[in-house]
Amino acid sequence: MIVGVMTALLSALAPATTASGSTASATTDPLRPYAQQAPRWQRCDAEHPATYTCATLKVPLDYGDPGGRTTQIAVSRLKASSVEGRRGVLLLNPGGPGGPGLDLPVSVEVDLPAEVKGRYDLIGFDPRGVGRSSPVGCGLTAEEQDLERPYAPGTFAKDVEWARTVAAKCRAAEGDRLRHLTTRNTARDMDLIRAVLGEEKISYLGFSYGTYLGAVYAQMFPRRTDRFVLDSAVDPARYGRGMFQDMAQRAGPAFTRWTEWSALRHATYGLGRTPAEVRATFWELVARADRAPVDHGGTRFTGDTIRARRAEFSRVRQAAAWVAELKRAAEGEGPDPSGGPDPSGGPERLPSPLPPTSARDVPPDNEAASAWAVLCADTPASWPRDPERYRRDAVRDRARHPLSGDFESNIKPCAFWEPGSEPRTTVAGEVPALILQNEWDPATPLAGGRAMHRALRGSRMVTVAGGEGHIVNGTNSCADESAALYLTTGRLPAKDLTC
Known part of the structure; x- marks a missing residue:
C-alpha cells in the first residue's frame, strides 16, 4: 500500500535522484516542496468506480528555475484491485505528442488483464500543456490545424505562409512558455508524480510517441525505472x-x-x-x-x-x-449491393482516451498546438530554416515515394519555431524494456521499433508477424501475454519473439 506522503518522501528522497536528473540531499533539493505536495484526490466522475480519482499537482515550468513560474499537471489514479499483491504504480501515456492521458486508467482502448490491474495503481496524466494540464492554445482555425498538405508548385507559397502563421500565432499566444513544453520536462514531471506518490520507482506503458517519452525518462532517471513496456516504438534517432x-x-x-x-x-x-x-x-x-x-x-x-x-x-x-x-x-455506380467489407475509417490514429470531464475548458486547438509545441521545441536541429529546402525535398520525395513523400517532406511550422530550453536526449543504454511492434505499422514503422531495440541494449522485442495497424495492445494475445508476464513477474523473454 502507499504509505503517507511525508513519511515515504523522507526515505525515498534522502538521498535520491531528483526530478532534475541530479543527486541532492533532501535538505538542499530545490524540488522538495513540489515532491512534498499532498494531492487532494477526488472522484473523477460518477460514471467510473470510486477508486478512480483525480488530482492536480504543481510543477516548475522551468526546472532550471524551480523557484520561478509553475504549471499544473492533472493526474488520475485507479487503485490496484489487490492490496496484498500490489507492486507499485504503472504510468500510462497515449502518445502524440499532444495526446491527453488522464482517462487512460479507465479507457476501453487500453486492454490490461486483471493480474496487471491487481498489482498496479494505474496512473494517467495529461502531459504539460495538454488537456487539463495548463493547456496551450494558439487560436488556430480548423484549416490551420490541418497537417495534410501535399506539395504543388502553385500552393507552396501558401504552405510556407501556413507554417509561418502557426508558429507566429503560438508564439504570440503562449510566449516563453513554449520553450519549456519538452519531452525532457514531461519526464521530469513524471518523476515528480513518482515522488508525490511516495514510490521509489515507476513502471510504465507508453504508446507511439509515448515510447520515446518512456525511453527519455529511463535515460534521465535509470534508478527510478522499473518495468517499461513500449508499444509501437519510435526510432529515437529519427524523432523529429x-x-x-x-x-x-x-x-x-x-x-x-x-x-x-x-x-x-x-x-x-x-x-x-x-x-x-x-x-x-x-x-x-x-x-x-x-x-x-x-x-x-x-x-x-x-x-x-x-x-x-x-x-x-x-x-x-x-x-x-x-x-x-x-x-x-x-464510375457512377452505387455502393456494393452485397455490403462488402466496411470501407469506412480514416488515417491510422492512436486509440483516443475518453474526453476529459472538463474538455469544455480546453482550447479547441489544444491537440494541434501542444503537438507542434513539443515536437518543434524538442527537435529544432532536424528542421531546416530555409523554405526552399522543403520544396526541393518534397519534389524529390514525391518521386521516390509517390504515395505520400511530398506530404511528409513539405514544410511544417517547426521551420519557424523557437528552440526549446535544452538539447534533446540521446537514447542509449542498458534499459530492460519490452518493445511491442506490428510488422505493418504505418505510423511507427517496424524499422523504428528495431532502432529503439538497438538503442536500449537491455530490451527485448516482440514482433507481431503480419500485424496490421498502429498499436499492438489488445490486438494479439501472444504479445499481450508477453507484456502481462513482464509487468507481473519482471521476467523479460529470454530472447526476441515473433508472434
Whole structure:
C-alpha cells in the first residue's frame, strides 16, 4: 500500500535522484516542496468506480528555475484491485505528442488483464500543456490545424505562409512558455508524480510517441525505472522530421503488399488480376479524382485526399474495400449491393482516451498546438530554416515515394519555431524494456521499433508477424501475454519473439 506522503518522501528522497536528473540531499533539493505536495484526490466522475480519482499537482515550468513560474499537471489514479499483491504504480501515456492521458486508467482502448490491474495503481496524466494540464492554445482555425498538405508548385507559397502563421500565432499566444513544453520536462514531471506518490520507482506503458517519452525518462532517471513496456516504438534517432519521412518510405512496401493481396482477390474487389493491374487501377483513380473529385459517402475525394489516406494500406482488407468503393463511385455506380467489407475509417490514429470531464475548458486547438509545441521545441536541429529546402525535398520525395513523400517532406511550422530550453536526449543504454511492434505499422514503422531495440541494449522485442495497424495492445494475445508476464513477474523473454 502507499504509505503517507511525508513519511515515504523522507526515505525515498534522502538521498535520491531528483526530478532534475541530479543527486541532492533532501535538505538542499530545490524540488522538495513540489515532491512534498499532498494531492487532494477526488472522484473523477460518477460514471467510473470510486477508486478512480483525480488530482492536480504543481510543477516548475522551468526546472532550471524551480523557484520561478509553475504549471499544473492533472493526474488520475485507479487503485490496484489487490492490496496484498500490489507492486507499485504503472504510468500510462497515449502518445502524440499532444495526446491527453488522464482517462487512460479507465479507457476501453487500453486492454490490461486483471493480474496487471491487481498489482498496479494505474496512473494517467495529461502531459504539460495538454488537456487539463495548463493547456496551450494558439487560436488556430480548423484549416490551420490541418497537417495534410501535399506539395504543388502553385500552393507552396501558401504552405510556407501556413507554417509561418502557426508558429507566429503560438508564439504570440503562449510566449516563453513554449520553450519549456519538452519531452525532457514531461519526464521530469513524471518523476515528480513518482515522488508525490511516495514510490521509489515507476513502471510504465507508453504508446507511439509515448515510447520515446518512456525511453527519455529511463535515460534521465535509470534508478527510478522499473518495468517499461513500449508499444509501437519510435526510432529515437529519427524523432523529429525524420519520423515523417520514415512513414513515407514505409508506405511503399505496404502499398506493394496491398496490390499483391488485392490481385489474389480480383473476384471480390475487381481491382486487377495482377499487382501491376491493381497498381494501375489505383493511380488511374487518383488521376481521375484530380480531374473531377469523386463523391463518396458525402466526402469529395481529390487525388491528393485519396493519397492522404496512405495509412489505409497497412490494413489490406480495409484498403481493398475502400478503393473498390471509390472506384464504383467514380464510375457512377452505387455502393456494393452485397455490403462488402466496411470501407469506412480514416488515417491510422492512436486509440483516443475518453474526453476529459472538463474538455469544455480546453482550447479547441489544444491537440494541434501542444503537438507542434513539443515536437518543434524538442527537435529544432532536424528542421531546416530555409523554405526552399522543403520544396526541393518534397519534389524529390514525391518521386521516390509517390504515395505520400511530398506530404511528409513539405514544410511544417517547426521551420519557424523557437528552440526549446535544452538539447534533446540521446537514447542509449542498458534499459530492460519490452518493445511491442506490428510488422505493418504505418505510423511507427517496424524499422523504428528495431532502432529503439538497438538503442536500449537491455530490451527485448516482440514482433507481431503480419500485424496490421498502429498499436499492438489488445490486438494479439501472444504479445499481450508477453507484456502481462513482464509487468507481473519482471521476467523479460529470454530472447526476441515473433508472434
